[in-house]
Amino acid sequence: MKETKKHVLIRYFLLLVFIIVYIYYTINKFGFSDGIFVSILTWSFFIFCTPISDAGFILAFPIRILIGVRMIYTQIASFLLALFFTLGAIIYNPAIFQDTLILKLYHQILYNPYPNWVIILLSLLGTFFSIYFGDELIDVSTHRERKLYYRHKSKYQIIISLSIFVLTVIIYNFLLHQIGIEIPLF
Secondary structure (H helix, E strand, O other): OOHHHHHHHHHHHHHHHHHHHHHHHHHHHHOHHHHHHHHHHHHHHHHHHOOOOHHHHHHHHHHHHHHOOOHHHHHHHHHHHHHHHHHHHHHHOHHHHHOOHHHHHHHHHHHOHHHHHHHHHHHHHHHHHHHHHHHHHHHOOOHHHHHHHHHHOOHHHHHHHHHHHHHHHHHHHHHHHHOOOOOOOO
16 A cells, blocks of 8 residues: 555544544433434534544545545535534524534534634635645655655745645634634644
8 A cells, every 4th residue: 555545544544433432422422313413513513613624534535545536526515414414403403502512612603603604714725725635645646756746836836825724723713712712722
């Protein structure tokens, strides 16, 4: 197995183990149907409110490996699926947002559009960047090819990508601070 794909595979299995443990925990705490729904809404929170692609990666990676669909398309499908479950919870079971701290935070973000929806926009932007680079990692089969790729890559594209990433982290931290959540990043 190629070295870069091996690292992605290890990351995937660690993430999968974490998700299975979390689902098991929520089922034991809230019962089967509510536990599954809490798990799905937690996944939706990570889809919409974190600027990394791990929540969508859980679906995108195996689909990319098995049938070759680029992860960006699977990520879009993940957004739509998360939106479907979130709207279902808002309409049919809004009390479920009080079950965990993450869901309370998700509720606060959803129900206070300004400025909290900026978190969602920044998260979507960050997720698309991480998925873009994740697809690129899978496309490049060895570190030697990766070095060649970066030698020919435009310096401006790297600078712009890093700038957007840093700006996303700074604004995301500021918005979290505004709603009372402290995550020491600096």
